[in-house]
Amino acid sequence: MSNYIERPRYTCALGGAIATVEALPRTIPILHAPPGCASNTAWTQAGGCGLQVGGYCGGLSMPGTNVQEREVVFGGTERLEEQVKNSLDVMDGDLYFILTSCVTEVIGDDIGAVVSQFRSAGVEIIAAETGGFRGNSYVGYDLVLQSLWKNFIPVTGEKVKGKVNLWGVPPYYDVFWRGNLAGLRELLISLGLEVNTFFTVDDMLETIQQAGQAELNIVVSDVYGLGAAQYAHERHGIPFIQSSLPIGPSASSEFLQKVGTALQLEEQFVQLVITKANQRYYQLLDPMTDCFNDVDLQRYAAVVGDANYVIAINRFLIEDLGWLPKAVAITDALYPEQLDGLAQKIVPLPSGIQPHVFFSTNTNDIRKLIAAYWHEQQGGFGKYANPLSPAFVIGSALDRELAKDIGAAHLSVSFPVANRAVIGRGYTGFSGGLYLIEDMVSTIIIGR
Numbered sequence: 001m002s003n004y005i006e007r008p009r010y011t012c013a014l015g016g017a018i019a020t021v022e023a024l025p026r027t028i029p030i031l032h033a034p035p036g037c038a039s040n041t042a043w044t045q046a047g048g049c050g051l052q053v054g055g056y057c058g059g060l061s062m063p064g065t066n067v068q069e070r071e072v073v074f075g076g077t078e079r080l081e082e083q084v085k086n087s088l089d090v091m092d093g094d095l096y097f098i099l100t101s102c103v104t105e106v107i108g109d110d111i112g113a114v115v116s117q118f119r120s121a122g123v124e125i126i127a128a129e130t131g132g133f134r135g136n137s138y139v140g141y142d143l144v145l146q147s148l149w150k151n152f153i154p155v156t157g158e159k160v161k162g163k164v165n166l167w168g169v170p171p172y173y174d175v176f177w178r179g180n181l182a183g184l185r186e187l188l189i190s191l192g193l194e195v196n197t198f199f200t201v202d203d204m205l206e207t208i209q210q211a212g213q214a215e216l217n218i219v220v221s222d223v224y225g226l227g228a229a230q231y232a233h234e235r236h237g238i239p240f241i242q243s244s245l246p247i248g249p250s251a252s253s254e255f256l257q258k259v260g261t262a263l264q265l266e267e268q269f270v271q272l273v274i275t276k277a278n279q280r281y282y283q284l285l286d287p288m289t290d291c292f293n294d295v296d297l298q299r300y301a302a303v304v305g306d307a308n309y310v311i312a313i314n315r316f317l318i319e320d321l322g323w324l325p326k327a328v329a330i331t332d333a334l335y336p337e338q339l340d341g342l343a344q345k346i347v348p349l350p351s352g353i354q355p356h357v358f359f360s361t362n363t364n365d366i367r368k369l370i371a372a373y374w375h376e377q378q379g380g381f382g383k384y385a386n387p388l389s390p391a392f393v394i395g396s397a398l399d400r401e402l403a404k405d406i407g408a409a410h411l412s413v414s415f416p417v418a419n420r421a422v423i424g425r426g427y428t429g430f431s432g433g434l435y436l437i438e439d440m441v442s443t444i445i446i447g448r
Contacts, residue, residue, distance in 0.1 A: 007363035007398055008136075009306065009331045009415055014101055015041035016137025016173060017130035020144040021097045022058040023171035023199040024208070028093035029057065031064035032080050032109065033101030037132075038062050048397070048416025050175045052423075063087040067103055076109050084118055084125070094205050095152070097144075098127035105131040126151040136333055138224045138306075141170040145198075145228035153211045155236055160213045162263070163194045165238075167228070168221030168245070171199050174308065175417040179426020179435075180245070184220060187252060187429045190273050191265060212236045216262055220245050220255075220428075222345065223307045223338055244345060245312040248320040248433030249281050281430040285437070297441055298322055300388040302370050302402070303355075304329040304395030305414025307342055312427075313394055313413070313436075314355060315347045320433060324349060326388055327373055329358040329366045329395075331414075363398045371405040392440065411443050 010016070014033065018041050021029040031038055042060050045053040053059050065083045067076050080098070087096060096118075100111055111127045118125045128147035130140050145167060166184055171177045181197045188195045196207050196214065211232075217240035219229045229240040241262045246255040253274045260270035291297075301323050303313050310330050317323040330342055339359050348354045356373055360366050377388050391408035393399050397418035403410035412419055413427070413436075427436045 005333070005361045006365075008361060009363075009396060009398065010137040010173060010333075011041055011044050011140075012102075012132030012136065013134040013140035013143060014099060014130045014132045015044060016140025016170060017099050017128060017144050018062070018140075019045060019137065019172035020141045020170065020199075021099065022055060022062075023177070024095065024097070025201075025204050026094040027205070028087060028091045028096045029062055030080075030084060030087050030096055030098045031062060031101065032067065032076065032083075032098055032104045032111065033064055034067045034103055035064070037101050038064050044416075045172055047418055048175070049172045050417045050420050050422030052172060052175070057091055057093070063091060065104075067101075072103060072107055075107060076104055077114060080104075080109065080111070080114050081117070084114065084123075088123065094124060096123065096125040097147075098125065099130045100127070102131045102133050105129060105133075137173045138170055138332070141173070142225055142227045145225055146231050148198075148208065149211075149228060149232045149235065153209055153236070156212045157237075158213055159215045159238075160194070161215060162192060163196070163214045164188060164259075164263075165196045165198070165211050165214045165217045165232075166220065167198060167217075168219040168225045168242075169199075169308070170224055173415050174306075175415055175420075175422050176413070176426045179422075179424050180428040180432070181426070182424070183426045183428035183432045184246070186431070187246070187256060187277075188218075188259065190277065191256060191260060191263075191270065193259075193263075212238070214238055216241065216259075218243070218259060221308050222311060222342060223332065223334060244315070245308045245428060247312040247427050247429075247436065248316040249278050249430055250319040251312065251315055252429050252433070253278065277430045281434065284434055288437075288441075292441070295445075297444060299324070299390050299392040299409075299444075301325040301392045301394060302327045302329070302374070302406070302408070304366060304370070304393065304399050304402070305331060307332050307334070307338075309414045311342065311345050316433060316436065317394075318347050318349055321437065323392070325355045326377065327356045327358065327370045329360060329370060331361055331363075331366065333361050334359075367399070367402045367405065370402055374406045392444070394440070409440075409443050411440055 065079045115127050128143045169177050169180050181200050185195045219242045232238050246252045314325050393403040393408045393410045396414045397412045
């Protein structure tokens with residue numbers, strides 16, 4: 001077994017935590033870490049998040065303790081206190097969030113004492129233990145959410161009818177997080193709900209602090225953010241439901257039905273919302289259908305990426321677009337029981353044939369495995385060969401070489417995305433499915 005990850009598609013827990021705190025409204029991350037942590041994660045974001053990096057107090061302008069040998073030997077608590085004071089003087093924020101690193105956790109600095117000291121002085125400050133050894137960037141995302149529920153969101157017995165919280169889309173490491181959260185909010189608002197999504201430009205710290213009033217938490221992921229949902233259930237008494245990321249009409253209709261059932265909404269009303277959304281979707285898609293069929297834009301597909309995207313896109317291609325995914329590769333580092341659960345969620349083709357599922361964290365291994373499988377499936381020989389062609393690879397920027405190997409077009413969707421600029425585009429919901437069709441078809445015909 002390999003003891004390293006070659007060209008990984010995530011960072012350590014600290015990197016995910018930094019990105020998550022950066023996305024919170026008017027929140028200032030304060031790193032208690034050596035100098036390399038901030039720069040490494042900042043350049044990773046710059047190179048993999050569709051040019052999204054920085055912003056106010058993000059990227060290389062992030063305040064940090066710059067831990068050196070002295071702090072490692074004698075402890076870094078005093079240095080952290082100094083940095084918090086300096087950050088309060090020069091950084092304009094409403095919440096300050098201390099994040100720890102491997103080094104500062106190993107030396108055992110008492111972060112809780114520092115937080116208590118400033119909170120007693122009236123400073124809105126919290127912390128999370130996010131040492132990189134705790135897991136990957138998606139673990140860091142979950143740890144920040146758990147800290148918010150533990151230290152920032154008060155417990156209340158008052159629940160507001162129709163108020164829900166939504167997460168499961170990690171900022172930046174889902175490169176299309178802004179658009180995806182907006183698309184999901186649009187779905188839930190269509191049911192008449194008040195939606196708190198935590199990380200969009202439409203969210204505020206005030207609404208996040210009122211998250212304990214929700215009657216339901218909704219996690220749109222099979223693996224990300226479930227720890228926070230469980231904690232919120234145990235401490236705040238808020239039940240949660242879990243759904244795969246809904247892309248396109250089939251998954252979005254199912255998502256709306258699931259939410260409606262959980263909230264005991266009138267079934268006839270929910271069905272009317274779904275019917276109208278489907279009618280709009282197919283009215284918009286209808287003018288393209290003649291070209292789609294005449295130009296023969298159906299494709300064999302390989303889908304590569306994180307758990308959220310692989311499950312969602314595989315289903316969308318099969319149930320809504322009529323493409324034929326033959327191989328899917330999930331790149332997350334997960335426990336065996338999680339991998340088994342994800343494999344069961346891979347939707348089979350209408351023929352009943354299951355796309356071949358690969359699990360690997362190493363980019364080169366994925367390239368070799370899928371390319372070998374693709375060529376094995378050709379069958380026959382010479383002019384009687386039946387290649388899987390034309391083909392399409394939906395993955396990350398790291399999968400461009402795989403696309404060349406099998407003669408396929410390629411679209412970067414999952415992290416890292418180094419060859420697209422992303423601002424507010426997203427693929428969730430009914431509209432998101434149309435955007436994904438636009439992007440894939442445009443990739444095919446761009447050279448014509």
